[in-house]
Amino acid sequence: MNGPVSNPFSLAGKTIVVTGASSGIGQQAAISCSQRGARVVITGRDSERLQATYFQLAGDGHVQVVADLTQAADRDRLVQASGNIDGLVHCAGQQKHCPIRQLTERGMTDMYAVNFLAPVMLTQRLLQANAIGVQGSIIFLLSTAAHTGTRGVGPYSAMKAGLVGIIKCLALEQAKRKIRVNGISPSAVATPMWGADQLEAQKARHPLGLGEPQDVANAVIYLLSDASRWVTGTSLVMDGGAVL
Numbered sequence: 001m002n003g004p005v006s007n008p009f010s011l012a013g014k015t016i017v018v019t020g021a022s023s024g025i026g027q028q029a030a031i032s033c034s035q036r037g038a039r040v041v042i043t044g045r046d047s048e049r050l051q052a053t054y055f056q057l058a059g060d061g062h063v064q065v066v067a068d069l070t071q072a073a074d075r076d077r078l079v080q081a082s083g084n085i086d087g088l089v090h091c092a093g094q095q096k097h098c099p100i101r102q103l104t105e106r107g108m109t110d111m112y113a114v115n116f117l118a119p120v121m122l123t124q125r126l127l128q129a130n131a132i133g134v135q136g137s138i139i140f141l142l143s144t145a146a147h148t149g150t151r152g153v154g155p156y157s158a159m160k161a162g163l164v165g166i167i168k169c170l171a172l173e174q175a176k177r178k179i180r181v182n183g184i185s186p187s188a189v190a191t192p193m194w195g196a197d198q199l200e201a202q203k204a205r206h207p208l209g210l211g212e213p214q215d216v217a218n219a220v221i222y223l224l225s226d227a228s229r230w231v232t233g234t235s236l237v238m239d240g241g242a243v244l
Contacts, residue, residue, distance in 0.1 A: 008227035012037030014086035022049035026091030028213035029220045034058040036221055041082045043067045069118040079125045087137045087224040090119040097152045108155050115159035120166055135178040137224045142185040144239050164235055171233035180232040182223050186216050187239035208240035
């Protein structure tokens with residue numbers, strides 16, 4: 001007689017940190033993780049919106065930390081509040097439309113701080129603290145702009161493309177501890193980052209239509225769960241067929 005079948009997609013017993021959890025994909029990722037049984041540590045810069053996410057989490061034992069992850073002191077505070085974790089999901093980010101010829105040094109520095117420096121240095125601090133458990137999972141939210149040319153988003157595209165390189169290096173460095181490192185590259189997803197007119201213009205480019213935050217959250221669950229135990233160093237492109 002066969003024994004009970006375990007669910008490889010369950011997150012029960014795992015503690016997951018989700019950045020950018022106050023809205024959009026980060027918010028849905030946090031909610032979906034909690035629904036799969038995870039204890040979630042959520043962080044964002046807006047206390048009211050983060051509280052709204054907190055109230056939607058299933059289960060108990062969750063933690064919320066208001067933080068600006070471009071600041072080293074706030075990253076340290078988040079690491080202290082998180083304790084030992086099993087997964088890290090980098091959803092915090094910022095996109096601004098700016099052709100290269102109009103780019104300012106300040107604008108480039110701001111994009112670097114939010115989209116590249118903050119997630120990389122938070123990961124470093126957690127690894128230094130040995131806070132990510134064996135067989136843990138680190139996920140960077142990227143973009144299809146990391147893989148294809150897109151007018152007007154050069155700085156954003158560059159930072160996301162840079163993370164692709166970080167993912168590959170981290171995956172090799174952390175393989176000895178069975179820690180997986182992957183990225184998710186969505187195309188247009190209906191979140192507050194996009195204006196209504198922008199989303200409308202994107203519809204024609206996507207044979208399967210525009211994505212929803214839940215679509216990306218489902219991929220997050222897969223990469224956090226034991227179902228992806230043999231997957232590392234990759235970037236899962238989710239674009240509804242746009243690049244075809």
